[in-house]
Amino acid sequence: MPRATKALTDTAIKALKPTDKRYLVTDTGGLVLEVMTSGSKVWRYRYTLHGKRQPLLTIGAYPDIPLIDARAKRDEWSKLVARGESPKRFVAAGKEEKRNTVATFAESWLSEQLEGKSRQYQTMLRRVMDKDVLPWLGGMPLVEVTPSDVLGMCDRIKARGSPQMALQSRNVLKRMFDYAIARQMVTANPAAAVVARFVATQSSRDRVLSPQEIGEVMRAVYTSDMRRALKLALHLLILTMVRKTELTETRWSEFDLSEGVWDIPSERMKKERPHRVYLSRQAIAILTELKALSCQSEWVFPTTRGSSDTPISSSTLNQAVRAMGMDIQHFVLHDFRRTASTHLHEMGYPSDAIEKALAHKIVGIKGVYNKAEYSEQRKTIMQAWADFVQAQIDGAQVIPLFSAA
Structure with missing residues (x-):
């Protein structure tokens, strides 16, 4: 009759001493403990598969x-x-999962x-991954990322004053894990478990500055200690109704100030269609001053760090506004576009011309047949x-618009 295997206890394990040769101590059910000559102890699993004894499979070190x-x-x-089934294959698959990190x-x-997407979308996605996701989660195995890890990343981004970027990073991660689930790389989406409204609200998407707030914002800009070129950039941003990167990455070659037009090439536009901006008298005055400030750079807004062969970062204007500490609730720079559209519609200007001025696509059957550019109406709209x-800036009569800063 075979001798019954005696189960190990922690006391018995601690009493095991090394010898000049490694030896095995049996627990139960195929579990064994190998005592090494160094005194370390390693758990192994002994099993037979399809009638054939298999090599010992390592579980890990005791007492870890x-x-x-x-x-x-x-x-x-x-x-x-x-x-x-082979537990060895199961172990190998687990090791492969651990090698498949978030970064890889x-x-x-x-x-x-990114294939086939606009340059702006590519830039956004790369920025989110490189700036916020990968430094925080990149080294983790994909299968080990938890909702707590995603929330920690979002909290880290919000701590620097960027709640909307935190929400955007969560949304990008959610799309990536949806893709991983479809490829059977993971079984759950940790970003989906982080409810969006607990990260940040989308209130800025509905934000329209009142006429009074427009004046408050621009007067605060001109009385702040930010450098002159950035003040003019923010003023130009609200006047031209363009997107932030369309402004910060512009070159002087895109302008014809004598004709009062700014032609933005398709590769710099969100919808990858060229866009003409009709410049108001105020915008031309700002650009004339900026020409003198740009130190013969090809860029309208050259960086002040290192070489002037590159434009300012897309985040420079955001940082400048945040540094002002304005008491304007939920305000972000993109609100300038929505603000312009809202007030121009309230003034009674034609919607199609406003949409063209914003480089929006006219949707529906109307957009299919309407190829008009509304040039004359847009000139009127931009000046109005x-x-x-x-008028909002002059409301408090704080400073002359183009005084030295």
């Missing part, structure tokens, strides 16, 4: 893996063996996501909007 956890792993692998998976995901903004 305590007795109770080693038995749990033994039981998990025993169930695989009972189904005729993100690279393959990005290569597919500049005069409206000027």
Whole structure:
């Protein structure tokens, strides 16, 4: 009659001493403990598959893996063996999962996501991944990312005063994990478990500055200690109704000040269609001053760091506004476009011309047949909007618009 195997205890394990040769001590159910000549102790699993004895499979070192956890792993692998499956393959698959980090998976995901997309979308996605996601989560195995990890990333971004960027980063991660689920790389989406409204609200998407707030914002800009070129950039941003990067990355070659037009090439536009901006008298005056400030650079807004061969960063204007500490609730720079559209519609200007001025696509069947550019109406609209903004700035009569800063 075979001798019954005696189960190990922690006391018995601690009493095991090394010898000049390694030796095995049996627990139960195929679990064994190998005592090394150095005194270290390693859990192994002994099993037979399809009638053939298999090599010992390593569970891990004791006491890092305590007795109770080693038995749990033994039981998990025993169930695989009972189904005729190899626990060794299971271990190998787990190691492969750990090698597949967020950074390595993100690279393959990005290569597919970016193909055929606009340059602006590519820049946004790369910025989110490189600035916020990968420094925080990049080294983690994809399968080990938890909702708590995603929330920690969002909290870190919000701590620097960027709640909308935190929400955008969460949304990008959610799309990436949806893709990973579809590819059977993971079984759950940790970003989806982080409810969007707990990260940040989308209130800025509905934000329209009142006439009074327009004046408050622009007067605060001109009385701040930011450098003159940035003050003019913010003023130009509200007057021209363009997107932030369309302004910060512009070159002097895109302007014809004598004709009062700014032609933005298709590769710099969100919808990849060229866009003409009709310049108001105020915008031309600002650009004339900026020409003198740009130190013969090809860029309208050259960086002041290092070489002037590059434009300012897309985040420079945001940082300048945040540094002012204005008491304008939920305000972000993109609100300038929505603000302009709202007030121009309230003034009674034609919607199609306003949409063209904003470089928006006219949707529906109307957009299919309407190819008009509304040039004359847009010239009128842009001058009317500049005069409206000027009236709000002059409301408190704080400073002359183009005085030295």
